[in-house]
Amino acid sequence: MRHQYHPLGFEGSRIAQGFWRLQEWEMTSSETLGFIEACLDLGVTTFDHADIYGDYQCEALFGEALKLKPALRDKMEIVTKCGILLPSDNRPDIQVHRYDYRSEHILASVDRSLENLQCDYIDTLLLHRPSPLMDADDVAQALDLLFTLGKVKHFGVSNFTTRQFDLLQSRLDAPLIINQVELSPLALQHFEDGTLDHVQQHAVTPMAWSPFAGGEMFSGTNEKAQRVQDVLQVLAQEKNCEIDQIVVAWLLHHPAGICPVMGSGKIARLATAVDAMSTPLSDDDWFRVWIASQGQPVP
Amino acid sequence: MRHQYHPLGFEGSRIAQGFWRLQEWEMTSSETLGFIEACLDLGVTTFDHADIYGDYQCEALFGEALKLKPALRDKMEIVTKCGILLPSDNRPDIQVHRYDYRSEHILASVDRSLENLQCDYIDTLLLHRPSPLMDADDVAQALDLLFTLGKVKHFGVSNFTTRQFDLLQSRLDAPLIINQVELSPLALQHFEDGTLDHVQQHAVTPMAWSPFAGGEMFSGTNEKAQRVQDVLQVLAQEKNCEIDQIVVAWLLHHPAGICPVMGSGKIARLATAVDAMSTPLSDDDWFRVWIASQGQPVP
Amino acid sequence: MRHQYHPLGFEGSRIAQGFWRLQEWEMTSSETLGFIEACLDLGVTTFDHADIYGDYQCEALFGEALKLKPALRDKMEIVTKCGILLPSDNRPDIQVHRYDYRSEHILASVDRSLENLQCDYIDTLLLHRPSPLMDADDVAQALDLLFTLGKVKHFGVSNFTTRQFDLLQSRLDAPLIINQVELSPLALQHFEDGTLDHVQQHAVTPMAWSPFAGGEMFSGTNEKAQRVQDVLQVLAQEKNCEIDQIVVAWLLHHPAGICPVMGSGKIARLATAVDAMSTPLSDDDWFRVWIASQGQPVP
Numbered sequence: 049m050r051h052q053y054h055p056l057g058f059e060g061s062r063i064a065q066g067f068w069r070l071q072e073w074e075m076t077s078s079e080t081l082g083f084i085e086a087c088l089d090l091g092v093t094t095f096d097h098a099d100i101y102g103d104y105q106c107e108a109l110f111g112e113a114l115k116l117k118p119a120l121r122d123k124m125e126i127v128t129k130c131g132i133l134l135p136s137d138n139r140p141d142i143q144v145h146r147y148d149y150r151s152e153h154i155l156a157s158v159d160r161s162l163e164n165l166q167c168d169y170i171d172t173l174l175l176h177r178p179s180p181l182m183d184a185d186d187v188a189q190a191l192d193l194l195f196t197l198g199k200v201k202h203f204g205v206s207n208f209t210t211r212q213f214d215l216l217q218s219r220l221d222a223p224l225i226i227n228q229v230e231l232s233p234l235a236l237q238h239f240e241d242g243t244l245d246h247v248q249q250h251a252v253t254p255m256a257w258s259p260f261a262g263g264e265m266f267s268g269t270n271e272k273a274q275r276v277q278d279v280l281q282v283l284a285q286e287k288n289c290e291i292d293q294i295v296v297a298w299l300l301h302h303p304a305g306i307c308p309v310m311g312s313g314k315i316a317r318l319a320t321a322v323d324a325m326s327t328p329l330s331d332d333d334w335f336r337v338w339i340a341s342q343g344q345p346v347p
Numbered sequence: 348m349r350h351q352y353h354p355l356g357f358e359g360s361r362i363a364q365g366f367w368r369l370q371e372w373e374m375t376s377s378e379t380l381g382f383i384e385a386c387l388d389l390g391v392t393t394f395d396h397a398d399i400y401g402d403y404q405c406e407a408l409f410g411e412a413l414k415l416k417p418a419l420r421d422k423m424e425i426v427t428k429c430g431i432l433l434p435s436d437n438r439p440d441i442q443v444h445r446y447d448y449r450s451e452h453i454l455a456s457v458d459r460s461l462e463n464l465q466c467d468y469i470d471t472l473l474l475h476r477p478s479p480l481m482d483a484d485d486v487a488q489a490l491d492l493l494f495t496l497g498k499v500k501h502f503g504v505s506n507f508t509t510r511q512f513d514l515l516q517s518r519l520d521a522p523l524i525i526n527q528v529e530l531s532p533l534a535l536q537h538f539e540d541g542t543l544d545h546v547q548q549h550a551v552t553p554m555a556w557s558p559f560a561g562g563e564m565f566s567g568t569n570e571k572a573q574r575v576q577d578v579l580q581v582l583a584q585e586k587n588c589e590i591d592q593i594v595v596a597w598l599l600h601h602p603a604g605i606c607p608v609m610g611s612g613k614i615a616r617l618a619t620a621v622d623a624m625s626t627p628l629s630d631d632d633w634f635r636v637w638i639a640s641q642g643q644p645v646p
Numbered sequence: 647m648r649h650q651y652h653p654l655g656f657e658g659s660r661i662a663q664g665f666w667r668l669q670e671w672e673m674t675s676s677e678t679l680g681f682i683e684a685c686l687d688l689g690v691t692t693f694d695h696a697d698i699y700g701d702y703q704c705e706a707l708f709g710e711a712l713k714l715k716p717a718l719r720d721k722m723e724i725v726t727k728c729g730i731l732l733p734s735d736n737r738p739d740i741q742v743h744r745y746d747y748r749s750e751h752i753l754a755s756v757d758r759s760l761e762n763l764q765c766d767y768i769d770t771l772l773l774h775r776p777s778p779l780m781d782a783d784d785v786a787q788a789l790d791l792l793f794t795l796g797k798v799k800h801f802g803v804s805n806f807t808t809r810q811f812d813l814l815q816s817r818l819d820a821p822l823i824i825n826q827v828e829l830s831p832l833a834l835q836h837f838e839d840g841t842l843d844h845v846q847q848h849a850v851t852p853m854a855w856s857p858f859a860g861g862e863m864f865s866g867t868n869e870k871a872q873r874v875q876d877v878l879q880v881l882a883q884e885k886n887c888e889i890d891q892i893v894v895a896w897l898l899h900h901p902a903g904i905c906p907v908m909g910s911g912k913i914a915r916l917a918t919a920v921d922a923m924s925t926p927l928s929d930d931d932w933f934r935v936w937i938a939s940q941g942q943p944v945p
Contacts, residue, residue, distance in 0.1 A: 145644050146634035177646060180538045180637065181630060183602035184547060207646075210809065211509065211541035215548040239778050242809035248782060249813040303781035331779060335744035338778065345743050347775060347805075444943050445933035476945060479837050479936065480929060482901035483846060506945075510808065510840035514847040 049091035049325060051307060053253040054225035058172060058202045060094035060125040062300070063321050064255065066309040067095060070109050071102030073313035080113035081120075086315040088123055090322050096228075096255070096309045097165070098129035098176055099157050104138040111166035121167060127226070127255075128165070129176040129206060130157035147179030151190035158199055172202040174228055178212045188219040195222060204228065206257075210246040217250075224252060231256035231306055233276050233298055233337045234264050244304045256299050259308040265295055272343060279340040283333055289323065294337075296324035301334050348390035348624060350606060352552040353524035357471060357501045359393035359424040361599070362620050363554060365608040366394060369408050370401030372612035379412035385614040387422055389621050395527075395554070395608045396464070397428035397475055398456050403437040410465035420466060426525070426554075427464070428475040428505060429456035446478030450489035457498055471501040473527055477511045487518040494521060503527065505556075509545040516549075523551060530555035530605055532575050532597055532636045533563050543603045555598050558607040564594055571642060578639040582632055588622065593636075595623035600633050647689035647923060649905060651851040652823035656770060656800045658692035658723040660898070661919050662853065664907040665693060668707050669700030671911035678711035679718075684913040686721055688920050694826075694853070694907045695763070696727035696774055697755050702736045709764035719765060725824070725853075726763070727774040727804060728755035745777030749788035756797055770800040772826055776810045786817040793820060802826065804855075808844040815848075822850060829854035829904055831874050831896055831935050832862055842902045854897050857906040863893055870941060877938040881931055887921065892935075894922035899932050 051062040065087050075083065087095070097107050107128065114120060131149050133142045158173060173194065175187070194200040204226030205213060217224050227247055229238045231254065238244060238254075247254045260266065264273050265280070280291045287294070299306045310321050339345060350361040364386050374382065386394070396406050406427065413419060430448050432441045460469060472493065474486070493499040503525030504512060516523050526546055528537045530553065537543055537553075546553045559565065563572050564579070579590045586593070598605045609620050638644060649660040663685050673681065685693070695705050705726065712718060729747050731740045756771060771792065773785070792798040802824030803811060815822050825845055827836045829852065836842060836852075845852045858864065862871050863878070878889045885892070897904045908919050937943060 144631045144634050144638075146630065146638075147645065148630060150630075180543075181600075181602060181633060186602075209541065209544075211544035211548075215544040218548045242807065244778075245807075245809035245813040249809075249816045301779075303779060303784075331744065331746065331748075332742045334779060335742050339742075339744075346745065443930045443933050443937075445929065445937075446944065447929065449929075479842075480899075480901060480932060485901075508840065508843070510843040510847075514843040517847045 049322070051305070053307070054202070054223060055251050056223055056225075058125070058225050060171070060307070061092050062307055062325065063092055063296070063318075064094040064096050064127070064307055064309045065092050065318060066257070066311045067097050067106050067110055068101040069311060069313065070106040075313070077109075077112045077116055080109060081116045083313065083315060084110075084113060084120065084124070087318060088120070090315075090319055092310075092318060092322065093123060094125045094127060094307070096127045097161070098132075099161055100132050100134045100176075103136050104134070107161055107164035111164050115166045118166075125171040126165060126167060127172045127174060128161050128170055129174040130154055130161070131176040131179065147177060147181065149175060149179050149182045149187050151186045151193075154187065154190040155193065158194055162199060169198055170200045172204055172226060173200040174204045174206045174226060175208070175216075177207045178205070178209065182212075182216070184216050184219040187216060191220060191222070204252075210242050213246065226253050226255055228255035228257055228309070230258050231299060232259045232261045232265065233280070233295060233341050234261035234268070234273060236338070236341055244302070248304050254304050254306050256306050256308045259295060259299055259310070260292060266291065272341060275340040275343060276337060279336050283329070283336070287327055289327055290320045292317065293320050293324045293327050294329070296321045297327040297329050298334060298337050300324060301329045348621070350604070352471075352606070353501070353522060354550050355522055355524075357424070357524050359470070359606070360391050361606055361624065362391055362595070362617075363393040363395050363426070363606055363608045364391050364617060365556070365610045366396050366405050366409055367400040368610055368612065369405040374612070376408075376411040376415060379408060380415045382612065382614060383412060383419065383423075386617060387419070389614070389618055391609075391617060391621065392422060393424045393426060393606070395426045396460070397431075398460055399431050399433045399475075402435050403433070406460055406463035410463050414465045417465075424470040425464060425466060426471045426473060427460050427469055428473040429453055429460070430475040430478065446476060446480065448474060448478050448481045448486050450485045450492075453486065453489040454492065457493055461498060468497055469499045471503055471525060472499045473503045473505045473525060474507070474515070476506045477504070477508065481511075481515070483515050483518040486515060490519060490521070503551075509541050512545065525552050525554055527554035527556055527608070529557050530598060531558045531560045531564065532579070532594060532640050533560035533567070533572060535637070535640055543601070547603050553603050553605050555605050555607045558594060558598055558609070559591060565590065571640060574639040574642060575636060578635050582628070582635070586626055588626055589619050591616065592619050592623045592626050593628070595620045596626040596628050597633060597636050599623060600628045647920070649903070651770075651905070652800070652821060653849050654821055654823075656723070656823050658769070658905070659690050660905055660923065661690055661894070661916075662692040662694050662725070662905055662907045663690050663916060664855070664909045665695050665704050665708055666699040667909055667911060668704040673911070675707075675710045675714060678707060679714045681911065681913060682708075682711060682718065682722075685916060686718070688913075688917055690908075690916060690920065691721060692723045692725060692905070694725045695759070696730075697759055698730050698732045698774075701734050702732070705759055705762035709762050713764045716764070723769040724763060724765060725770045725772060726759050726768055727772040728752055728759070729774040729777065745775060745779065747773060747777050747780045747785050749784045749791075752785065752788035753791065756792055760797060767796055768798045770802055770824060771798045772802045772804045772824060773806070773814075775805045776803075776807065780810075780814070782814050782817040785814060789818060789820070802850075808840050811844065824851050824853055826853035826855055826907070828856050829897060830857050830859045830863065831878070831893060831939050832859035832866070832871060834936070834939055842900070846902050852902050852904050854904050854906045857893060857897055857908070858890060864889065870939060873938040873941060874935065877934050881927070881934070885925055887925055888918050890915065891918050891922045891925050892927070894919045895925040895927050896932060896935050898922060899927045
């Protein structure tokens with residue numbers, strides 16, 4: 049389950065748990081703590097956050113739970129993100145839903161995240177989405193400072209194209225170690241647009257958000273979703289397991305070393321995902337899913 | 348207003364004046380001279396030409412004006428282009444509207460431009476459009492010779508993709524310092540296809556042609572144009588200025604250091620553009636225009 | 647007719663003969679031998695194969711002919727491919743039409759090709775199509791071993807995007823010397839998507855498969871095909887030659903050094919293609935075809 053995200057560092061768990069719906073789970077701090085401990089027991093130690101999740105409140109909910117047992121901090125890796133501005137009652141200063149990667153904003157955002165998470169440091173900070181106004185030099189200045197101050201140990205991006213990645217990397221001393229993008233049997237775009245080639249070339253880890261395509265994997269009614277569901281069901285029967293296990297195994301089978309981010313608040317669902325680590329697919333199995341999603345044979 | 352186009356040289360003005368419609372302005376040489384001097388008085392010293400403008404006649408019209416006061420040459424930077432062949436009564440040897448980047452053609456085109464412009468040198472020569480038949484080695488030979496002979500001081504391209512740029516650059520000793528492409532609130536393509544990422548990575552200056560989208564910015568009637576016009580009008584009212592000032596300020600606000608090429612023969616319009624230098628937009632303002640053009644919120 | 651495919655080696659013929667339809671030609675081994683000798687007499691020494699051609703049988707048919715006169719081996723260059731799995735009565739172990747670039751498969755595939763071709767070595771091995779499951783490190787291991795064992799002298803790819811090429815190259819010591827892609831007046835995609843820029847930048851040779859677009863060049867009835875046919879006919883009349891000669895000359899005229907792969911079993915057709923070597927087109931001619939295919943003037 050331990051996974052080296054980059055040759056120069058950041059060891060986390062191959063499967064990460066995301067907390068973007070933590071608020072919806074309506075847990076008490078003590079229940080959240082229990083959930084966190086259950087994750088750790090499963091070997092899932094990498095926790096994915098963003099400043100904006102839950103209308104800017106999820107980080108704090110997590111932090112309140114962590115405060116109940118601060119010693120857990122060293123047993124987990126916290127990934128969080130910055131850069132999206134979302135108008136919200138919780139952030140009345142924000143007028144326009146847009147991006148902000150000015151160094152001042154990045155620094156302030158990390159300080160807020162640290163305060164909310166009740167932590168001294170973030171393991172990996174991701175730039176949440178590429179911005180047409182990103183000034184790579186300005187970003188680099190902020191990231192260098194965050195590293196020097198010990199507030200952030202590693203950096204990455206999310207939803208970046210290869211060109212955007214290259215631009216930012218060209219200004220940084222530290223390597224960008226993650227590109228978190230949408231990857232699932234129903235979202236093949238980044239398998240084909242060069243994103244997964246690029247991360248492999250540069251030994252960057254792709255994290256997969258929405259590995260179940262927001263639920264479409266189970267309940268989608270369009271033709272593509274139904275084709276994929278049919279194949280997943282056959283494979284789940286063959287291997288006597290759950291469909292989500294097959295989906296996670298499918299992501300794990302790819303040579304890029306994809307790290308899926310799970311999103312359910314039910315620990316049983318996470319346990320199923322973890323079981324995928326020991327549910328190897330064959331290349332035949334993998335391509336059956338690929339072909340079902342494409343809707344046509346490979347060329 | 349002075350602007351360093353590339354770390355290794357070429358200082359020009361941040362806003363450039365283009366002369367592709369000079370012929371249409373129906374000015375006498377003396378009027379053209381007056382226009383040129385008025386540009387210089389505004390601090391606009393970078394003048395954008397191409398061999399083909401005005402059916403191959405604009406360079407000569409400019410040259411005739413410059414001949415009236417040759418001392419002005421050192422107070423301006425001349426950018427011109429080569430590589431498009433346009434059937435024309437003025438060029439009866441051309442049969443097919445196509446491109447030509449054979450070294451002989453580039454050398455002959457520059458000689459003609461120098462003769463027409465009545466100059467000893469061109470500050471920056473741009474390859475006007477990428478050609479499927481461009482032989483990068485052959486082009487490099489011509490450019491090296493032009494540099495050695497002192498006929499051209501710097502080189503750039505126009506409308507090149509990142510791959511075409513990389514190919515040509517791989518054969519040149521001198522850096523390509525400009526990629527002149529269409530950029531405006533109504534033409535976001537190159538903000539998103541990697542072009543602006545690439546120029547920033549390599550410290551290349553993007554010049555913006557058609558910053559007002561050929562007038563669509565003011566009079567376009569489709570939904571996208573109207574959405575953008577609405578936002579521009581609000582911003583112009585807020586800042587008590589002209590819409591074109593907002594558009595230019597919008598281009599200037601981008602971190603890539605975009606240099607817009609103005610095209611009007613009315614000096615007042617150019618003065619308005621220059622005023623944009625002191626009309627800072629906020630990031631909120633900038634994204635309002637971006638979102639209006641996209642027709643949907645940022646992801 | 648001799649052509650240097652890469653600065654670091656592989657000399658072949660500018661025009662290659664493909665054998666993907668060898669089985670359909672229904673030749674005896676002795677007739678195949680005659681065909682091979684006729685190719686060599688024309689100076690066409692580079693022969694293009696793939697493990698899967700003719701339902702996995704073409705390599706063996708070629709090998710049986712070669713066995714009749716083994717001394718011919720040193721007078722030709724054999725290019726073959728691996729990586730596609732095609733369900734077939736001849737390969738009952740294959741369940742799913744997919745790709746396989748695991749090192750074991752590559753090694754086994756080359757051994758089978760050598761056995762079928764009745765050869766000791768392959769001049770250039772191409773990876774037939776990019777696979778989403780390609781593990782570049784694993785591929786590199788296989789290719790390095792094949793080189794060390796003397797089984798394959800050079801390596802290339804087919805149908806790879808620039809990013810896929812860069813990824814694989816980043817793991818190899820030896821240069822990839824070929825990217826074989828579809829290129830024809832009716833298939834301009836790779837002239838425009840960066841593929842031909844990329845091969846030129848890295849001195850890789852583009853081989854053109856389906857140079858006649860599977861016959862569409864002669865008999866296609868859609869508007870685009872008819873526009874192209876009209877121009878080709880005019881040029882063929884002007885130059886007093888066959889249409890296919892114009893098409894081959896059109897490919898040869900491109901600065902990337904395109905090497906077309908011919909596919910007919912009629913030696914006269916190949917002779918026509920060879921004649922294209924001495925049928926120079928002008929740039930005007932070339933663009934007439936380009937513009938006809940695009941259906942609009944160049945920008």
